[in-house]
Amino acid sequence: MNISHTGHGFINHFISALALLGLFISAAALAIPASPKLSTPVVIPYCIDPNWLPYEAIINGKHVGISADYLQLVAHKTGYKFELVVTDDWPQTLAYLQQGKCGMTPFLNKTSDRERFLLFSDIYFEAPNVLVSLKSQPFLQGFENIGDRSLAIPAGYQLVEYVQRHYPQVKLILVDNEKEGLERVAQGDVDVFVGSMLSVNTYI
Secondary structure: OEEEEOOOOOOOOOEEEEEEOOOOOOHHHHOOOOOOOOOOOOEEEEOOOOEEOOOEEEEOOEEEOHHHHHHHHHHHHHOOEEEEOOOOOHHHHHHHHHHOOOOEEEEEOOOOOHHHOOEEOOOOEEOOEEEEEOOOOOOOOOHHHOOOOEEEEEOOOHHHHHHHHHOOOOEEEEEOOHHHHHHHHHOOOOOEEEEEHHHHHHHO
16 A cells, blocks of 8 residues: 655644543643642543544453553543543544533544534644555645545544545545545545554554
8 A cells, every 4th residue: 555644744633632621621730740649539531532543442341542541641640530431433422522421532633613612732642644545546645636536534533624625626435433444445445545644554
């Protein structure tokens, strides 16, 4: 497969921030030194993308991945207790956040729509996106070179909104997750997939 960066560097595509519903943690909570342990731990229900390795996933009912490590660090420094609310997929996670069933999510891109119901901390993790296509396809550098080819993106991802706004000529194909997007490229069902570099490396 061909793999190329989107050409936008770190333009906040997979720049991940702790998203809150205005409950317990401010952005500063992640930047301050270790604070005294709370006598009564604050319990924060949270959701994640259940199928987004290596960033995060739910395996055997347990939160694993990079964001799990971040939450463990926050819990250690603040005394907060985080309780996972299990979801089936990323669209359900977004719905639970909007409905208030989850108090936060650790990795999320900021968009104007999400800012209507979520508060975002300062950025504390970022990674680039890459375009993936078969070797038989031309090597693509950036969304502007996709033309009228079909592009797979997981439903609910910030990139869907971005591509629709800036590259309306691209034929969007929504998939359930990054693994499915890569599989559909391999099978020739779609021309290009866009996803985070670390996740793509995990599945290829």
